[in-house]
Amino acid sequence: MAADKKEALVGKAMELFAKGGYTAIGIDRILAEAGVAKMTLYKYFPSKTDLILEVLVRRDDYFRNSLMAAAERKKSTAAKIQALFTWHEEWFRRDDFNGCMFINAAAEFHERDSPIHQVAARHKQLIVDYIEGVLKDEYGARARKLARQINMLLDGAIDAAHVIGNPNAAAEAWEAAKSLLGRS
Template sequence: MSARSKKPASLPSKDRALSKRELLLDAAWRLFYRDGFHAVGIDTVLAEAGVAKMTLYNHFPSKEDLIVAVLERRAEQFEGSLAAAVEAAGSSPMKRLMAVFDWHAEWLRSPEFNGCAFIKAVAEYPQGDAKPHQVAAAHKQRIYQLLESLLREIGVPRSAVIARQLELLIEGAIVSAHVYGRAEAAGGAKAAARSLLVGVP
């Protein structure tokens, strides 16, 4: 058999398992984000992923475990991308803070934007002890902590209080973009943030 016609080697079993897990997470993310967590059944996820039910339960003992894994991965991707945008803004503390709003503006304008998965998770799991609720709340808290740390870089007094106000501007922009289709909402939030920080270099 020639080198050209030779079949590619099979993935090691560990890599195949990882691939199946990623297929499940990808499929579940698309469906949950589009249709909601409660509305999507396990069979729908399996059909979308092309994976057997036993494979799913080998990775995720319950549907809630799958939801939690999807949210945790989304949080990691979201926060990693946002942090990279802040770092790319350079060394100016104010530019780094404004990069948070610019990043959100780009997200709200993107074709795949369909609201915030974490807000949706809290709406569908309103009990504070529900794991999806906790994952969503932890993600939102880390965004707040990022804002506060950037305000401290600038030297803003009462950074904890101002960070909560900036957080409200961002959350309002996300909801406005989703409810009204106002993709420019993040720009308004950025302008309001600048007004809050008048006099800060």
């Protein structure tokens, strides 16, 4: 029963933070919408920062596992990279798309020594690391730089989809990525 309340709390916090940001959404609203008492919150999370960190760790786990599973279903390097862009395109078209929780977290907690900023930066680094692993065999020493560039295209597509409402941003970013990869 207690675990259910914790899950309700984290799930509602994730939903509200994604929609409204981390600083704008207060603990009282999360508690009211989750139907959880303040005592339960503090049993699991001594501070709002701890709750935000839990939300981001869980979001990272879901996001990366889903993204990598889409890529791993493909055989070739190019198809795996394209799958990353296709996954993003599908995400952008979902009703619950509200931009990147990690970009937003880094923007709201911009000091690099903030634990929240560090979790956001780690998420982005893990994405780059994954892309580099996909590229390594085919691109060798260039893989790291290409991975960073591809991640920048993905992040730019996220921003274009979120900020200006371009649902085709991922497909357009894939066109640029193909150039980077030496494909037409």
